[in-house]
Amino acid sequence: MKTKHSIVREYIKSTILDGTYIPHQKISSESELMERFNVSRHTVRLAIGDLVNQGWLYRKQGAGTFCAERNTKDTNHMAQKNIAIITTHISDYIFPSIIQGAESLLSKNDYQISLFSTDNQHENEKQILEKILTYQVDGVIIEPTQSAISNPNINYYLNLEKLNIPYIMINAYYDELEPLSITIDDEKGGYVITEHLIEQGHRNILGFFKTDDLQGTKRMKGYLKAHRTHQIPINPTNIITYNTEEKMTKPREELEKILDQTNNELPTAIVCYNDENAMLLLESLRKRNIKVPDDISLVGYDDSMLSRVSEVKLTTIKHPQKEMGEAAAEMMLRLLEKNAGLKSDNEQIESIVYEPEIVVRNSTREIRELV
Template sequence: MSETKYSKIKSWIKSNILDGTFQPYQKISSESELMKQFNVSRHTVRLALGELVSEGWLYKEQGSGTYVSDRSSRNNLYNLVDSKNIAIITTYISDYIFPSIIRGAESVLSKEGYQVSLFSTNNDHEIEKRVLETVIAQRFDGVIVEPTRSAISNPNINYYLNLESLNIPYIMINAFYDELEPISVTLNDMCGGFLQAEHLIKLGHRNILGFFKTDDIQGSKRMKGYLKAHRDYGVTIVPQNIITYNTSEKEGTGLLEKLDDILINSPDKVTGIICYNDELAMKILDVLRQRNLQVPDDISIVGFDDSFLAEVSEVKLTTVKHPKSELGEVAAKLIIEMVNNINEPKAESQAVNSYVFEPSLVVRSSTKKIGE
C-alpha cells in the first residue's frame, strides 16, 4: 500500500513538471502539505522526493525546501552527443492505414540520420498524456503527432504548450487541435465527404445513409461534405440517415444493429451508404450479406481512405484516396525543417507552413447507377 502511495506522489509531481505547471526553480509543496494531500506518512513523502532528487527532477536547498530542477541544460548536453531523435505518435500503429503513414515518415527521417520512436495512444486521452510525459522527459528533437479524439476538448493541451516552451517542435497529422493552431499535414476531409455523396447523387441515389465517427474532427468534416453535396444538388437531407458514433462504439455491435434496424424499418428503400472509412465499410458489407442484399445491385457503398481493404473483399470498394505514405513523407520533411530552424539564426530560418492534400475518388465495383 505504501509503495502505491509513494508512486502516486512521484507521478503527480512529475506530471506537474512535464505539463509545465511546475516550472524550473519553482518551490514545490512542503513535506507536510504533501502528507496531508496524499494522506501518507512523512517517510513516504521523503522516499518519493528523495528518488525525484536522485533522478534529477528536483533539488533541495537546506532550510528552504524542495525545488524543480532546470533539466533543459542537462538534456541539451545529452542531445549534443546523442541527438536526432523524433517521436511519432499515432492513434494506432499496427493496423489499417497507419503502418503506411509511419513507413512514409520513417523513410525520410532515416535518410537524414534520425532515430524514430513510435508511440500509440489508442485514441485515448489518458494514454496520450503518458506518451507526452515520456516524450518531454526524454527531450526528443521533434514530434509528429496525430491528435487523440480531435473533435472534443483535449485535457492535455498543457503538455503541447510545454513542448513549445521547451522549444521542441511538433507537427500534427490527419487532424489538429484547433486552439493550438499548429503546423499540420492533413487531407481535405470536407471535400472527401462531398466527393463520396456527390458520386452517389450523380448515379441517381437519393436515400443515402451516412456513417460518421464524430469524436475525431475528420468525421465531422466528412459529414459536413455529405451535407453540402446534398444541398448543392438539391437533394432532401433525411436527418435519420445520418448515423454518428465515437471511438468507444467502433468495435461494438450497436452501430451495425442501427444499420440493420434502418434496413428493415425504413419507409423508403436505402440505395446508398457512405462510410467514415474502409474499415467500417467492410463491417457493413457483412451486414448486407446477412440480409441477402447485393452490392452494388441492391445497395451502393462508398468507403474512405483507399486502404488495402478496398481491394481484398469480393466487392472492390469505391473509396476516397488518402495520401497515406506521402502524408508521412511530407510531415517528416516539415519536422526536419522545424528542427533545423531551432538551430539556425532567426534571419536564416525557413518559414514552415501547413500542408493540405486534396482528395480524389477511386471508383470500383461497389457503386452503380440507379436502374442500370
C-alpha cells in the same frame, strides 16, 4: 497495483512535464500533497526523495522543495538524433504506410525513429508525451487523439513549444494550438463522395461518422453540404454517429435496426467514415443477402488496402498515405534546420492540405437515368 508513494511521485513528475512547474519554482508543500492524496507525511517524503535522487527536484534547507534544472537528454539519447512518431495506431490500416514514408526520409538523414501508439486514448497520449519530454527528443510527428473533443493534454504541447521542440500534426490537429499540420480536406472529401452517390440518383443515403475525431465531423459536414447543394432533404435518422470505443459495435447495431424496419423505405446507399467502417457494414449486409452494389451502394474513405481485398472493390477517397509521411518528415527536417540556424528565420513553413480524390470502383451504381 501502484503504491501510494509512486502515485504521489508520478503526479509531481507530471506537473513538471506539463509545465506547471518550471526550473527553480517551489512545488506544493508536503502538507498540501498529504491533503490532496490523503496520505501520510512519510509517503510524501518517500515520493519527493525519489525525485530528488533522480534529479527532478532539489531541496533548500528551510525553504522547501523546488523543480530542478534538468539535462533532459538521457545519456543513451545524447549520441543519437531522435524523432518521435506518435499515431493512434501503428500496425494496421493506413498507418504503416504513413510511418514508412516518414521513416525512410528521416533515417536517410541519420535520425532514429521512436514509434508510439495512443490507441486514440488521451491517457495513453499523456504517458507518451511525458516519456518524450523526459528524454527531450529532437522533434515530434503526431496524429492527435480524439481531435474533435477537448484535449486534457494541451499543456504538454505548450511545454514542447517552451523547450523549442518542433511538432507537426498529421491527419488532424488541435485547433486551439494552431500547429503546423498535414491533412486532407476532409469536408470536401465527404462532399465529393456523397455527391458521387447523388449524381448516380441516390436520395436516401445513410451516413456513418466517427465523431470524436476531427476527420469524422468534417466528413459529416461534407455529407450534409452535398445534400443541401443538391436540394435533397436530409432525414436526421439517416445520420449515425459513434466514438472510438463504439466503432466495432454501434455502426452494425444501428444498420441492423434500419434494415429491420418494414414501414419505411430502405436506404439505397451508405457513406462510411472510412474503409474499415465500410468493411464492417459490408459483412452485416452479406449476412442478410443484401448485395453491393445491386441492392445498395457503399462508399468508404482512405483508399486503404481494405478497399481492394474484398470481392466488392470500394469506391473511396484516396489518402496520400506514404506521401503524407514523406511530407511530414521533410517539414520536420526544415524545422530542425531552421532551429539550428541553418535556414533563414524568414523562410515560411506552412501547413499542407491535400485535395481529396475519388477512386471509383464497383461498390456503387446508378439507380436511374438522371434528368
